[in-house]
Amino acid sequence: xxxxxxxxxxxxxxxxxxxxxxxxxxxxxxxxxxxxxxxxxxxxxxxxxxxxxxxxxxxxxxxxxxxxxxxxxxxxxxxxxxxxxxxxxxxxxxxxxxxxxxxxxxxxxxxxxxxxxxxxxxxxxxxxxxxxxxxxxxxxxxxxxxxxxxxxxxxxxxxxxxxxxxxxxxxxxxxxxxxxxxxxxxxxxxxxxxxxxxxxxxxxxxxxxxxxxxxxxxxxxxxxxxxxxxxxxxxxxxxxxxxxxxxxxxxxxxxxxxxxxxxxxxxxxxxxxxx
Amino acid sequence: xxxxxxxxxxxxxxxxxxxxxxxxxxxxxxxxxxxxxxxxxxxxxxxxxxxxxxxxxxxxxxxxxxxxxxxxxxxxxxxxxxxxxxxxxxxxxxxxxxxxxxxxxxxxxxxxxxxxxxxxxxxxxxxxxxxxxxxxxxxxxxxxxxxxxxxxxxxxxxxxxxxxxxxxxxxxxxxxxxxxxxxxxxxxxxxxxxxxxxxxxxxxxxxxxxxxxxxxxxxxxxxxxxxxxxxxxxxxxxxxxxxxxxxxxxxxxxxxxxxxxxxxxxxxxxxxxxx
Numbered sequence: 001x002x003x004x005x006x007x008x009x010x011x012x013x014x015x016x017x018x019x020x021x022x023x024x025x026x027x028x029x030x031x032x033x034x035x036x037x038x039x040x041x042x043x044x045x046x047x048x049x050x051x052x053x054x055x056x057x058x059x060x061x062x063x064x065x066x067x068x069x070x071x072x073x074x075x076x077x078x079x080x081x082x083x084x085x086x087x088x089x090x091x092x093x094x095x096x097x098x099x100x101x102x103x104x105x106x107x108x109x110x111x112x113x114x115x116x117x118x119x120x121x122x123x124x125x126x127x128x129x130x131x132x133x134x135x136x137x138x139x140x141x142x143x144x145x146x147x148x149x150x151x152x153x154x155x156x157x158x159x160x161x162x163x164x165x166x167x168x169x170x171x172x173x174x175x176x177x178x179x180x181x182x183x184x185x186x187x188x189x190x191x192x193x194x195x196x197x198x199x200x201x202x203x204x205x206x207x208x209x210x211x212x213x214x215x216x217x218x219x220x221x222x223x224x225x226x227x228x229x230x231x232x233x234x235x236x237x238x239x240x241x242x243x244x245x246x247x248x249x250x251x252x253x254x255x256x257x258x259x260x261x262x263x264x265x266x267x268x269x270x271x272x273x274x275x
Numbered sequence: 276x277x278x279x280x281x282x283x284x285x286x287x288x289x290x291x292x293x294x295x296x297x298x299x300x301x302x303x304x305x306x307x308x309x310x311x312x313x314x315x316x317x318x319x320x321x322x323x324x325x326x327x328x329x330x331x332x333x334x335x336x337x338x339x340x341x342x343x344x345x346x347x348x349x350x351x352x353x354x355x356x357x358x359x360x361x362x363x364x365x366x367x368x369x370x371x372x373x374x375x376x377x378x379x380x381x382x383x384x385x386x387x388x389x390x391x392x393x394x395x396x397x398x399x400x401x402x403x404x405x406x407x408x409x410x411x412x413x414x415x416x417x418x419x420x421x422x423x424x425x426x427x428x429x430x431x432x433x434x435x436x437x438x439x440x441x442x443x444x445x446x447x448x449x450x451x452x453x454x455x456x457x458x459x460x461x462x463x464x465x466x467x468x469x470x471x472x473x474x475x476x477x478x479x480x481x482x483x484x485x486x487x488x489x490x491x492x493x494x495x496x497x498x499x500x501x502x503x504x505x506x507x508x509x510x511x512x513x514x515x516x517x518x519x520x521x522x523x524x525x526x527x528x529x530x531x532x533x534x535x536x537x538x539x540x541x542x543x544x545x546x547x548x549x550x
Contacts, residue, residue, distance in 0.1 A: 002368065005292045014289035015297065017280045017381050022290065022360070024419035025300035031368070056420070057427050083368060085297070088423075093277065093306070093358060093385070095419065095426035095450055106292050110368070131408030131470075132442070135424060143418035144299035144370065145331070148363075149410055151370035152332050167407070175370055195406075 002083060002108030006069045009105070019104055021087025024095065025142035027104075028052040032070075032082040033238050034109070039070055039082060040269065041237070044200045052139045053086065059103055061086050066107065073109035080111040081238060087142070118272075120245035121160040121234060125226070126150040126175065130166040130195035138198040147175045161234055163247065166195050169223040177236040178202040180216075181229035182255040187216040188225075201235035201270070208264030214257060231255035233262075240265055240272035277358060277383030281344045284380070294379055296362025299370065300417035302379075303327040307345075307357040308513050309384070314345055314357060315544060316512070319475045327414045328361065334378055336361050341382065348384035355386040356513060362417070393547075395520035396435035396509060400501070401425040401450065405441040405470035413473040422450045436509055438501065438522065441470050446496040452511040453477040455491075456504035457530040462491040463500075476510035476545070483539030489532060506530035508537075515540055515547035 005013050020026035030049050033040045046063045053060055070082055085106040091098045128150035136143065150164050161174040171190045173179050178199040180189045187209060192198060209216035226232070231252045232244040241262050244252055262273035280288045295301035305324055308315045321338045328335055345357055360381040366373045403425035411418065425439050436449040446465045448454050453474040455464045462484060467473060484491035501507070506527045507519040516537050519527055537548035 002293060007292065013292050015292060017282065017288050017290060017360075017383060018277060019297070020423075022294070022297045022362075022417065023304070024423050025417055026420060026423050029298075056424070081368065085292075087297075093356065095422045097423065097427060099430075108292060128410050129408060131406040131411065133404060133406030133421060135403050136406065136420060141420055142297065142300055143420045145301060145411060145416055145418045146408060147370045148295075148299050148301050148372065149331070152372060155374075 003110045004073050005106060005108040006073060007104070007106050009065060009069060015104055015106070016090055018090050018092070019087055020089060020091050020097070021085065021104060021142055026097070027058070027085060027087030027142045028056065029086070029140055029142060030084045031237055032084070034074055034077065034080045034082055035269065035271065037074060037076070037078050041200050041204070044203065048140070048198065048200065049084070049086065052141070055139060056141070058086065058088055059101055061103070061105065065105065069105070069107040073107060077109070077111045079114055080109055083108045085142070118242070120243045122158055123161045123163055123174070123234070123244050123247050124154055124159050125248055126153050126162040126164050128153060128164065130164050130172045132167045132194040134194055137195050138192050140197050150175045160242070163226065165223050171221040171223055171226060172196045174234050177234040177239060180205060180233050180235065181221070181225065182231040182257045183225060183229050185255070185257065187214055187257050187261070188221060189216065189218055190221050191218045199235055200237050201240060204265060204268060204270070205235055205241065205261055208261055208268070212260055212264055214260065226250070231258045233258050240270040242272070278385045279348050280381060280383040281348060282379070282381050284340060284344060290379055290381070291365055293365050293367070294362055295364060295366050295372070296360065296379060296417055301372070302333070302360060302362030302417045303331065304361070304415055304417060305359045306512055307359070309349055309352065309355045309357055310544065310546065312349065312351070312353050316475050316479070319478065323415070323473065323475065324359070324361065327416070330414060331416070333361065333363055334376055336378070336380065340380065344380070344382040348382060352384070352386045354389060355384055358383045360417070393517070395518045397433055398436045398438055398449070398509070398519050398522050399429055399434050400523055401428050401437040401439045403428060403439065405439050405447045407442045407469040409469055412470050413467050415472050425450045435517070440498050444498040446498055446501060447471045449509050452509040452514060455480060455508050455510065456496070456500065457506040457532045458500060458504050460530070460532065462489055462532050462536070463496060464491065464493055465496050466493045474510055475512050476515060479540060479543060479545070480510055480516065480536055483536055483543070487535055487539055489535065506533045508533050515545040517547070
C-alpha cells in the first residue's frame with residue numbers, strides 16, 4: 001500500500017464511485033523509481049503519459065502539477081516508488097465521456113529501503129495470453145486484467161515473473177516487465193504493436209545497445225524461441241535489467257550481451273543492474 | 276451520475292485509491308433495469324456475476340447482500356437503473372492479489388422516468404475494434420477502454436449506437452449492446468468466444484426465439500454481412516430489443532422476425548419493446 005496519496009493535489013486517499021477510472025479503467029498510470037531522492041527518468045515517464053493521454057483522447061497532464069505532487073510526497077525520502085494515475089474523471093453512467101473531461105490525478109508514494117543483492121530471476125511461462133488490440137497496444141492503461149490473471153497463476157515466492165504470449169503464440173512480455181532474449185549473440189525483444197507496454201527501461205536498453213554498437217532487433221518472436229535462447233533478461237522501471245536464470249525447467253547459458261547492457265544501464269544510474 | 280451509492284452496504288460515495296478496481300480494472304459490473312419497483316432478470320444478473328467472479332478467481336458475491344443493498348436503494352421508486360460493481364478490493368501495488376481477497380461491493384441507483392415512444396435506432400460502424408482474448412471474452416469486466424474509445428468516435432445525439440468489429444473484421448456487438456441481424460429470414464448473432472459481453476437480454480432473445488420455433492444461430496459473422504442484412508436489432512438490459520433503421524447510409528428493409536422477437540420479449544415483461 002502506498003504510504004501517502006495526493007488526489008488532485010490534495011492529501012486524501014479516496015476517489016468517488018463514479019470515477020471513470022473505476023467504472024471502465026478509463027485512464028493510465030506510471031510507476032516511477034525514486035532513487036537518491038529524485039524521480040528516475042522523469043521526462044521519459046512524462047512523455048509516455050502525455051502520449052498515452054493523446055492516444056486515449058484525454059486532456060494532457062500538466063507536468064508541473066505532477067512534479068509538485070511528487071516533490072511534496074517524496075519530501076526528504078531517498079528511495080521509494082512513485083505511482084501516478086490519470087483517469088478520465090467523474091462521469092454519468094455510460095461509455096460516453098463528459099465534455100470537457102475533468103481528469104482525476106492521483107499520485108502515491110511509498111518509501112522503500114535498498115534491497116540486498118539479488119540472484120538471477122526464476123520465471124515461468126503463463127497460460128494467460130495477452131489479447132491483441134493495436135488501439136491499446138503499448139500503453140500503460142488501467143485495463144490490466146490480463147496481467148492480473150497471469151500473475152494469479154502462481155504463488156511461489158521463488159518465481160519472480162511470468163512470461164506471457166500473445167496471438168499466434170508469439171512472445172510478448174512478462175506480467176510486469178519487458179523481456180529481452182539473446183539468440184546466437186543477437187539481442188531480440190518482441191515487437192509491441194498488437195499488445196504489451198512500451199516500458200521506459202525497455203527504451204533505455206535500446207539506447208544503451210545503440211551506444212555500445214549492439215544491434216537490438218524488435219521482432220515478432222515465436223514462443224518456441226524462449227527455450228532456445230542463450231540468455232534472457234527482464235526490464236522494468238524498478239528492476240532495471242534483471243537476468244533470468246531459468247524459465248520453468250530451461251536453464252539459460254548466459255551471454256556477455258546481457259552483462260554489457262547492464263553495465264550500460266548502470267552508467268545511466270540504474271544501480272539495480274548489479275547482480 | 277447515480278443518485279445514491281452503497282459501498283460495502285453503507286451509504287457512501289467513495290472508494291480508496293488503492294482499490295484494485297481502479298488500479299487494474301480488477302472486477303466486474305452489472306447494469307440492471309428496475310421496472311415496477313423490481314430488478315428485472317435479477318437471478319440472471321446474479322448468475323452472470325457469480326460466473327464472472329469464478330472465472331476471474333474472485334470470491335463469490337453474496338446475493339442476499341446485493342439484494343438488501345438494491346432494496347434499500349430502490350425504496351419506493353418504480354423505475355430506474357441499478358449498477359453493481361464488485362472489485363478485488365484493496366491491495367498493495369502489483370498485479371498479485373492479496374490472499375484472501377476482500378472484495379469491494381458498490382451498488383448505485385438512479386431513478387428514471389419512463390421515456391416516450393422511441394424511433395428506430397440509427398447506428399454507425401466504429402473504427403475501434405474489439406481485442407481478442409478468450410480468457411476475458413463474454414464477461415462484463417471493468418476493463419472497458421475499447422468501448423470507451425469506440426463511443427468517443429461520435430458525438431451526434433442522433434446516433435444511438437456504434438457497431439464494433441473484432442479480429443478478421445468479424446461482427447461482435449455494439450459498444451453497449453448486443454446485436455442481431457436477420458439474413459434471408461434467418462436470425463443471426465455473433466459468437467462471443469474471443470470477445471464481447473454475454474448480455475442478459477441477448478440470452479432472453481435465445482429463449483424467446485426457441486419458444487417461437489425460430490432458429491437463432493450464433494456464428495462467426497463477417498462484417499460484410501452487416502450491409503446485406505434485411506434487419507438488425509440491438510439488445511441490452513435497459514433497451515430490451517431495439518430495431519435499427521440504418522447503419523451509416525444503409526437502410527434495413529425490416530423483417531417480421533424482429534417484430535416476433537419483440538412480442539416475445541414483451542411477454543417476458545420487457546415493455547421497452549414497443550417501437
